Amino acid sequence: DIVMTQSPDSLAVSLGERATINCKSSQSVLKSSNNKDYLAWYKQKPGQPPMLLIHWASTRESGVPDRFSGSGSGTDFTLTISSLQAEDVAVYYCHQYLTTPWTFGQGTKVEIE
């Protein structure tokens, strides 16, 4: 199984400041045949189901604010919130969909400092 490890487990950021979440996979999620990284990011607010934010490591879902960006390739990925807003308080999960079992990181809790 591909193990996804996020860091940090939690972080507190001031409103308007940058938040950065890292995700490392135990093996590459880059598929050589199409040169795509099978990596997604989800946001889960308290009491709500997760929401798909980004897939293919850096492609934002329709309607996702452009302050959210994804980067990285292979085994190392980053989700950046460029200017934290109050509505961004949530737990964020990375997720690999290269091979089953599809697996998630343990989550990173983002709070307001």
Place this chain on the structure above:
Amino acid sequence: EVQLVESGGGLVQPGGSLRLSCEVSGFTFSSYSMNWVRQAPGKGLEWISYISTTSNTIYYADSVKGRFTISRDNAKNSLSLQMNGLTDEDTAVYYCARDRTTGNTRGRFDYWGQGTLVSVSS
């Protein structure tokens, strides 16, 4: 508007069985593969099962293989999960999630239900 509504959760004793359902609306159910994803209380997300549009491709996580059975009824816009041999480790909120399938790429979950809680306890 895309909607997924899970039902069937509840309290069950260890070793017992439960059947979850997910009713969908707002999209052509028969055109989308579907998944079940669970979340233990205060924990992270765990994908547990996938079913293709015609039910000819089914995957399970090892943690549920042999105990859980996923199925669908395209005529009724309904997804199900039959859960047998439940243990306390199966206690979780169970979400149904639509699969964003493109070509041969599966495993992205673009719409989720609100979830149904399954509690396994004596």
